[in-house]
Amino acid sequence: MRGPLRRAGMLTTSVVAISLLAACASRNAPLEPLQKARAAVNTAMNDAKVVQLAPLELKSATDTLAQADTAWTKEADATEATHLSNLAVRRAQIAQNVAQTRQLDADIKQAGVNAERQRLQGDAARAQQQADQARAAAAASATAADRARQQTQAAQAQVKDLQARLNELQAQQTERGLLVTLGDVLFEFGKAELTSQAAPRLDKLAQFLTEFPNRKLLIEGYTDSVGTAAANQTLSERRAASVQSALASRGVAADRMTVRGYGKDFPVADNASPEGRAMNRRVEIVIADENGNLRSRR
Template identity: 40%
Template sequence: MKTRSTISLLAAAVLAAACATAPISTPTLDAARADFVAANNNPQVSQYAPLEFKQASDSLDQANAAAARRESLNDIDRLAYVAKQRIATAIEVAKAKAAEADIANAAQQRDQVRLEARTAEAERARREAEAAQAQAAQARMQAEAAQQQAAAAQQQNAALAQRAAALEALLVEMQAVKTERGYVVTIGDVLFATNQANLTPNGMSSLRKLAEVMAQNPNRTVLVEGFTDSTGSAQYNQELSQRRAEAVASALAGLGVPRERIAMRAYGQAFPVAPNDTAANRQLNRRVEIVLSNEGAQIPPRSAGR
């Protein structure tokens, strides 16, 4: 019994030392510790109430551990209160059993001792009931906290699903194509002034929708890529694809998309999507492609066939 009690006291001392740089305690916990020392020094407790005192010691260990973990003062107080009540119970049980032992040697005091024993038993029951109520209150609080966390997680998932649905709808409206690099929105030749890099009103309308997507998805970036057909010199086509890509990037920045979320490349007549053998095919090759990254991912570089 004394060995177990000594271990509990040592555990309390170690926990207190561990928090020396930022001590935490409550008056209830301090009182429980003092009561524990007093009970440990009471020979009647070790003789007549070893089980009750072990339960009290375990409860005090829980309160000390909660203090060492710097849990809320309410939780520490609740655990300390349970320990204090169980220490008092052990003392009362020891008194009751000691009184019962005295009955055999003092018949003339039997009635009084029995009364004290009944009173002690009633007090024990009351204290145990209070301890059980405190534990039940703590369990209710933990259950409520878990429910609140679950509700918050559900709301977050609903918000993510709603945002994903809105993104999908906008991308469908913009005729975006999903690729391994991300969603690709094509700004075709007809959305620029003829042989120029100025966007038409319809081109700006498409970019406004893309800017809305970017605003609703702050973890995504875009890569603006310019292309031309093979008509004219390679240098002229490279410059024209550069000007058109810059025009799109500048327009997105003007619509509120942070410039650090916009990258740009110009490829001239490279990477055609159709043969340059007819006017219709050449028009398909005169384009700006905007690659919208996957959530939180980098856009991989373009390679042959992509």
């Protein structure tokens, strides 16, 4: 009997040894979901904006990854490790989208141009909605998270670009449209010819109009109350026509521009003082909004 018992004991010992070796091999073998989770969390950790703007969401992702590592390397629980790995990927994606959304909010707060603020806020709301939708989709798809990030970056670029251009134009938002005013100092004294000082502003205005080719504009000339009504009317029309000609020479299509002269009508200041008269001698350029709305005076 001693022989069979000895063989049985040896067999039991072999089975235990094989089981231990299998467990060790399982823990040492790579787990694909865990590898993907490590890559996703590392990507989020290497993004400075995520680290700065979404620290709590990023910590949630790193903590979940650590739990997945423990489940696999110490407990060899593939099911739990896979579940935690997938959860870590989703939380890393959420951290990235939260950072993008918060960055967009900060950019909008810096927009200092009253002229287009309402439109910019509308764009931001749509971008926020897209970011929210992308963040929800990121729970199931990394591809959706990438698309949301690209959309957010594009929206940020549009906001910054438009803000900069409006600042350069010194534009004001009015009920009639976007208003750019050219003062009397940009014209020869008592004449319709533009001075060389007008060139930089006209260059910037023409560039803006070229980039928004669907926007039409009104070019309106005004004078002070000095002189006869007929002379003022003629001068206001000629100055408006000079601006039209200058813009046309810079590539703005003639059929986009309507020229009018109003003489001494519609003053913006009191003609009793030299300063007030100087403010009234002007050319106003009214640009249609993004919907094409453009209101003339009469």
